[in-house]
Amino acid sequence: MPLHRNTLTVAAGYDAAEHHGAIKPPLYATSTFAYQSAQHAKDVHDRYFRTAPAKDKADPAYIYARLDHPNMAMLQARLAQLDGAEDAAVFNCGMATINAVTQAFLRPNDSVLHTKPIYGGTDGLLYSHLTQFGITPFAITDALDADAIRSAAQAACAHGRLGLVMVETPANPTSGIADIALISGIAAEIGARQRHKPLVMVDNTFLGPFQQNPLAHGADLCMTSLTKYAGGHSDLLAGGVSGAAGPIHTLKQLRTLLGSHLDAHTSWMVLRSLETMHLRTERAGQNARAIAEFLRTHPAVASVNYVGFVEPGSRANTVFSRQCRGAGSTFTFKIHAGEAAAFRMLDRLRVLHMAVSLGGTETLICHPATTTHFNVPAARRLDVGIDENSLRISVGIEHVGDLIDDLRQALDAI
Ligand SMILES: *Cc1c(COP(=O)(O)O)cnc(C)c1O
Numbered sequence: 436m437p438l439h440r441n442t443l444t445v446a447a448g449y450d451a452a453e454h455h456g457a458i459k460p461p462l463y464a465t466s467t468f469a470y471q472s473a474q475h476a477k478d479v480h481d482r483y484f485r486t487a488p489a490k491d492k493a494d495p496a497y498i499y500a501r502l503d504h505p506n507m508a509m510l511q512a513r514l515a516q517l518d519g520a521e522d523a524a525v526f527n528c529g530m531a532t533i534n535a536v537t538q539a540f541l542r543p544n545d546s547v548l549h550t551k552p553i554y555g556g557t558d559g560l561l562y563s564h565l566t567q568f569g570i571t572p573f574a575i576t577d578a579l580d581a582d583a584i585r586s587a588a589q590a591a592c593a594h595g596r597l598g599l600v601m602v603e604t605p606a607n608p609t610s611g612i613a614d615i616a617l618i619s620g621i622a623a624e625i626g627a628r629q630r631h632k633p634l635v636m637v638d639n640t641f642l643g644p645f646q647q648n649p650l651a652h653g654a655d656l657c658m659t660s661l662t663k664y665a666g667g668h669s670d671l672l673a674g675g676v677s678g679a680a681g682p683i684h685t686l687k688q689l690r691t692l693l694g695s696h697l698d699a700h701t702s703w704m705v706l707r708s709l710e711t712m713h714l715r716t717e718r719a720g721q722n723a724r725a726i727a728e729f730l731r732t733h734p735a736v737a738s739v740n741y742v743g744f745v746e747p748g749s750r751a752n753t754v755f756s757r758q759c760r761g762a763g764s765t766f767t768f769k770i771h772a773g774e775a776a777a778f779r780m781l782d783r784l785r786v787l788h789m790a791v792s793l794g795g796t797e798t799l800i801c802h803p804a805t806t807t808h809f810n811v812p813a814a815r816r817l818d819v820g821i822d823e824n825s826l827r828i829s830v831g832i833e834h835v836g837d838l839i840d841d842l843r844q845a846l847d848a849i
Pocket residue numbers: 528529530531554556603607638640641660661662663672673674
């Protein structure tokens with residue numbers, strides 16, 4: 436009988452019998468691993484470099500911590516199970532993960548299809564860095580509409596081989612939904628036509644494995660910034676990607692060259708944090724719904740962009756119900772009165788903290804136009820709905836009454 440995710444998250448990837456019976460994972464603070472003999476050294480290298488290393492429990496055969504180490508292996512095994520994947524690779528942050536995916540699967544002059552808006556770091560990678568290799572990004576205008584996806588794909592294919600499809604759903608900060616199964620189906624059609632299947636990578640950071648499983652809907656790779664809800668305490672940076680053994684093996688081999696592995700201590704911290712992720716995301720989700728509902732009724736608030744408010748009967752709602760088991764706890768809302776009023780309100784907050792990032796136990800709020808999107812030209816910022824009235828909140832696990840009281844006193848003063 437397959438175990439539930441809530442059970443897997445406590446134990447998957449770790450067997451006490453392999454570690455002197457320690458009920459919790461020891462921290463392997465070592466850079467290198469001793470060989471048992473010269474022949475063993477040769478065998479271990481053969482296994483690492485020539486075959487996808489099927490882990491031999493009796494001899495896990497570690498070589499050097501940049502290649503692989505026990506704490507990283509435990510985390511990868513647990514993440515793979517939570518994402519419903521054959522394997523996973525972890526990296527020292529979410530952007531290192533996305534960088535590895537683009538370097539592994541894109542070639543010069545390829546095109547990339549992506550949903551819009553996409554995370555700022557990914558946007559920068561696609562529009563400011565990869566362009567120098569002739570790689571050209573193409574945005575999908577409506578990620579719920581087959582015609583819109585096909586026409587963007589057609590433009591991409593007219594430019595060059597379509598190498599990668601990058602999907603982010605729900606999107607930050609618009610809360611837009613992308614249909615993963617529809618996009619994956621169209622990617623498969625293109626694959627048959629151009630004789631190269633473009634991999635579909637979904638950035639699952641906003642919902643995470645307990646609320647959304649992109650691989651079950653046809654995506655090839657599920658990427659997560661583990662810095663956010665998985666780490667969950669705003670005290671580390673990490674990233675991961677799950678999928679079939681083949682592409683994950685490719686990514687692990689490349690990671691060795693890039694030097695972007697996750698260190699032992701951080702791997703150990705993320706493994707531990709995963710044990711409570713379902714509880715934290717559940718409570719944060721409940722708090723977020725209550726706060727979104729409060730904000731919707733406050734006269735100083737113009738609109739609330741919360742995924743849970745997706746319009747009943749809409750296509751977005753159909754896809755949301757099929758794909759997601761929760762609405763997450765990060766969303767954007769707008770006030771009526773402009774930047775000065777937004778700043779006054781922010782400066783009055785006593786319980787909420789003003790900072791970028793999301794997914795921690797504490798509630799964070801920021802003014803995207805002057806922080807997360809400071810460097811994005813105004814036209815592109817407005818195109819994704821961020822103006823001087825926009826505020827982004829990442830709801831934590833505090834008592835929701837304290838959060839609402841704090842927001843109320845600050846909004847009342849506008
Ligand atoms: C934060 C974030 C990333 C990047 O992750 P880092 O760990 O900060 O490198 C990627 N995608 C999304 C949606 C994010 O929120």
